[in-house]
Amino acid sequence: MNADKVLRIENLSHSYGKFKVIEDISLGIDKGELSALIGPNGAGKTTFYNAISGKFPPTRGRVFLNGEDITGLPSHRVVGKGMCRSFQITNIFSELTVIENVLTPLAIQQRKHYKLYGNLFRDSQVTEKAMFTLEQVGLADRAKHVVSSLAYGDKRLVEMAIVLARDPSVVLLDEPTAGMNPEETENMINLIRLLAKNSGTTFFITEHDMKVVFSLSEKIYVLHQGLLLAQGTPEEIRSNVHVQEAYLGRKVNAQG
Numbered sequence: 001m002n003a004d005k006v007l008r009i010e011n012l013s014h015s016y017g018k019f020k021v022i023e024d025i026s027l028g029i030d031k032g033e034l035s036a037l038i039g040p041n042g043a044g045k046t047t048f049y050n051a052i053s054g055k056f057p058p059t060r061g062r063v064f065l066n067g068e069d070i071t072g073l074p075s076h077r078v079v080g081k082g083m084c085r086s087f088q089i090t091n092i093f094s095e096l097t098v099i100e101n102v103l104t105p106l107a108i109q110q111r112k113h114y115k116l117y118g119n120l121f122r123d124s125q126v127t128e129k130a131m132f133t134l135e136q137v138g139l140a141d142r143a144k145h146v147v148s149s150l151a152y153g154d155k156r157l158v159e160m161a162i163v164l165a166r167d168p169s170v171v172l173l174d175e176p177t178a179g180m181n182p183e184e185t186e187n188m189i190n191l192i193r194l195l196a197k198n199s200g201t202t203f204f205i206t207e208h209d210m211k212v213v214f215s216l217s218e219k220i221y222v223l224h225q226g227l228l229l230a231q232g233t234p235e236e237i238r239s240n241v242h243v244q245e246a247y248l249g250r251k252v253n254a255q256g
């Protein structure tokens, strides 16, 4: 497998006790690639994500980020190495403003400790970076708004900004459009596309909405019963007989 992949997984397996959940998964993702991991309920997607992002070490196998072995590192160290994960559950401080939410991880990253946000705001380098990130996700005009006052789709954008502020090379997105209305979904798809193109960030998403998966992804990986059943372009996956069977005979297409 090509060593210059931004994210390389080799023979990854995980078991809960004697119960094997994922087995011998190997894949490699190119820089800037937009890819998705799909699979029926219980296929092992969350376990795979957890095992590569430091929630727990995999039972077997290796994870390489930009060529460095990060297998088994705890999540905060994986983040420090450049792979960030955005959760389906909104993971933000609702009573703080949008910019305060983005400033916090930046301050931690730069090992700057502030007793009050007032001090943080006086650090122009950090606030400029936070504002730049908010511009990227289209929230600059709401920087001073309290997060709880925002629409659901905008809260998910705050979450995205928190992740992007750290300049990750790889972003793992859990269900980026879950709970969004069609307009918010369309905006999120366009934003991810734009970010991948302009900043070279590599996005690896899990998503149940096949319409989103097929319109966004350049490459799709299919998990079934813990095994990597198929990988390929949306066209290749759509026409793969094994994938269609795994989805109980349904056609896997943009209509879901």
Ligand SMILES: Nc1ncnc2c1ncn2[C@@H]1O[C@H](COP(=O)(O)OP(=O)(O)OP(=O)(O)O)[C@@H](O)[C@H]1O
Binding pocket: 016, 019, 021, 039, 040, 041, 042, 043, 044, 045, 046, 047, 048
């Ligand atoms: N902590 C755990 N202990 C034991 N079994 C678990 C644990 N977490 C998940 N499992 C089992 O592992 C299998 C894979 O679960 P996982 O959550 O990884 O699948 P998934 O593809 O993310 O599913 P979904 O699409 O429904 O979220 C399931 O059978 C689940 O019941």
